[in-house]
Amino acid sequence: MIKDCKKILILGCKGCVTVCNVGGSKEVGILASLLKIARKTGGDTIIVEERTLERQCDPEYVETVKDIINEYDAVISMACGVGPQFLSEMYPDRRIYPGVNTTSFGGAVRHGVWAERCAGCGTCVIHMFDGMCPVARCSKSLLNGPCGGSSKGKCEISNDVDCIWDKIVRKKMEQGRLDDLLVVKEAKNWQTARDGGPRTSIREDIAE
Amino acid sequence: MNDLKAGSNLEKVLKAGHFAFTGECGPPKGANVEHLKQKIAHLKGVVDSVNVTDNQTAVVRMSSWAASTIMLQEGVEPNFQMVCRDRNRLAMMSDILGVYSMGIRNMLCLSGDHQRFGNHPQSKNVYDIDSIQLISLVKKMRDEGKFMNDEEIDVPPKLFIGAAANPFADPAEYRVYRMANKISAGVDFIQTQCIYNMEKFRAFMKKAVDMGLHEKCYILAGITPMKSVGMAKYMSSSVPGMDVPESLIKRLQGAEKGKVAEEGIKIALEQIEEFKEMEGIAGIHLMAIEWEHKVPEIAERARLLPRPVV
Numbered sequence: 257m258i259k260d261c262k263k264i265l266i267l268g269c270k271g272c273v274t275v276c277n278v279g280g281s282k283e284v285g286i287l288a289s290l291l292k293i294a295r296k297t298g299g300d301t302i303i304v305e306e307r308t309l310e311r312q313c314d315p316e317y318v319e320t321v322k323d324i325i326n327e328y329d330a331v332i333s334m335a336c337g338v339g340p341q342f343l344s345e346m347y348p349d350r351r352i353y354p355g356v357n358t359t360s361f362g363g364a365v366r367h368g369v370w371a372e373r374c375a376g377c378g379t380c381v382i383h384m385f386d387g388m389c390p391v392a393r394c395s396k397s398l399l400n401g402p403c404g405g406s407s408k409g410k411c412e413i414s415n416d417v418d419c420i421w422d423k424i425v426r427k428k429m430e431q432g433r434l435d436d437l438l439v440v441k442e443a444k445n446w447q448t449a450r451d452g453g454p455r456t457s458i459r460e461d462i463a464e
Numbered sequence: 465m466n467d468l469k470a471g472s473n474l475e476k477v478l479k480a481g482h483f484a485f486t487g488e489c490g491p492p493k494g495a496n497v498e499h500l501k502q503k504i505a506h507l508k509g510v511v512d513s514v515n516v517t518d519n520q521t522a523v524v525r526m527s528s529w530a531a532s533t534i535m536l537q538e539g540v541e542p543n544f545q546m547v548c549r550d551r552n553r554l555a556m557m558s559d560i561l562g563v564y565s566m567g568i569r570n571m572l573c574l575s576g577d578h579q580r581f582g583n584h585p586q587s588k589n590v591y592d593i594d595s596i597q598l599i600s601l602v603k604k605m606r607d608e609g610k611f612m613n614d615e616e617i618d619v620p621p622k623l624f625i626g627a628a629a630n631p632f633a634d635p636a637e638y639r640v641y642r643m644a645n646k647i648s649a650g651v652d653f654i655q656t657q658c659i660y661n662m663e664k665f666r667a668f669m670k671k672a673v674d675m676g677l678h679e680k681c682y683i684l685a686g687i688t689p690m691k692s693v694g695m696a697k698y699m700s701s702s703v704p705g706m707d708v709p710e711s712l713i714k715r716l717q718g719a720e721k722g723k724v725a726e727e728g729i730k731i732a733l734e735q736i737e738e739f740k741e742m743e744g745i746a747g748i749h750l751m752a753i754e755w756e757h758k759v760p761e762i763a764e765r766a767r768l769l770p771r772p773v774v
Contacts, residue, residue, distance in 0.1 A: 294728040340491075345718075376772060390600075395589075396548070396549070396576075396578065396589065396591045396592070396594065397591045397594075398594040399594055399597070400594050400595075400596035400597065401476045401594070401770060402633070402635070403575045403595075403633075404575070404628065404630030404633045404637070404657060404705045405705050406633050406634050406635070406705070407633060407634055407704055408634055409634065409706055412577070412578060412581075412704035412705070413580045413581075416634055419634075422634060422635055425635050426635055429635075429637065429638065434641065437638075437641070438644065438648075440596055440597070440600060440645055440648055440649050441596075441597075442591070442597065442600075443597045443612065444593075
């Protein structure tokens with residue numbers, strides 16, 4: 257996609273992607289070197305500029321490249337999927353590409369391993385399930401689980417995936433609160449999730 | 465007739481106190497109606513109702529409602545299966561209306577195997593609602609004559625509502641409560657997962673009876689006869705939530721050459737005899753996978769024929 261571009265700007269982000277080791281200044285540096293080596297091997301040249309912004313999900317930081325961005329044929333954002341979109345909104349005539357494949361809302365369960373914890377569904381149910389979310393963590397998002405495929409604490413889809421319902425049930429039983437699960441949970445209203453269309457959150461007290 | 469919920473043959477057989485016998489039939493992997501009709505023919509007059517699976521193991525097949533309709537035309541009562549994997553609530557409700565309109569009177573509500581098992585693992589899964597919410601939905605449509613959103617239905621669908629129970633999945637101690645939840649949601653009958661570990665199943669049923677669950681819904685014990693040692697080993701190691709004891713595999717291995725399938729049938733027949741006497745069991749559900757032609761023989765040898773006419 258950037259084969260014909262001679263001047264590239266790689267923009268890292270100091271937020272979540274830095275913490276996750278995918279889009280901070282270190283990774284920006286690595287990508288820049290790779291691009292230069294690849295071009296040189298192909299007998300071509302390239303100019304690559306590296307910058308890492310405080311965040312790419314706030315216009316005030318995206319704005320900081322306004323004086324230089326026009327010098328480049330293409331911009332690669334190393335932020336999550338939000339970054340390239342904030343960039344393309346502020347600089348509509350620029351060619352903006354994502355440098356990171358955003359996967360999920362998760363956390364580092366151990367060094368170098370991130371696991372999903374939240375589906376961002378807009379109607380949190382974690383309080384009903386003792387701090388665990390079946391919407392994000394059950395392969396079928398069951399609100400009345402576990403299904404018949406739960407085996408030895410693992411999900412039917414893979415032995416590498418924990419059955420979150422196994423954990424929910426065990427905790428409720430161990431703590432004598434099984435009754436919480438003997439009430440059928442009603443169908444979820446997905447309007448607040450992506451199913452309801454793109455979402456906008458407004459804090460009335462601070463919105464301008 | 466008025467006190468029947470749906471008026472299906474299965475409902476009448478169970479209500480009259482007969483030991484029910486249901487079968488299973490997977491729709492073809494294509495539009496091969498002739499092959500489907502052949503499979504159906506083996507079951508005609510032999511069972512009270514036949515489950516028609518819905519893209520089982522997440523492999524695309526002829527739709528369960530269409531195959532159920534063909535089954536009706538062939539004079540066999542279908543038990544239409546619906547999984548939550550492939551349809552959102554709109555599609556579910558419209559299919560429920562559709563199958564009722566076509567004369568279908570039984571419906572089994574299932575979560576469905578995850579699409580990762582099937583032949584289109586790339587697909588998006590739906591799971592708009594889960595199997596227990598589906599039970600509530602079918603019951604609401606039938607008994608209140610309302611859609612999920614409380615709008616009135618112009619001629620509500622009257623279906624005899626079924627669900628599955630797997631006594632062998634984990635956490636084992638929770639399984640009877642999950643079945644109880646399905647009963648609270650409004651299920652009329654339960655068909656269990658294939659039973660091989662009888663000891664575990666007896667314990668499960670004892671708990672169910674102690675909780676009085678057998679008085680609130682009909683429980684049918686699931687049986688799948690083993691055709692070979694390979695099948696037993698595969699079920700033991702690769703099918704989620706299946707409990708095949710080592711002793712059963714040994715018994716099959718001990719059978720004479722060419723007699724393994726017969727040994728599998730003998731085991732099934734012994735199970736059926738025990739289920740006939742087991743407290744809380746209202747019948748059996750025979751899932752003879754791609755072995756429909758053996759069902760008449762099994763029914764005969766299990767002294768389940770002729771089927772009651774009610």
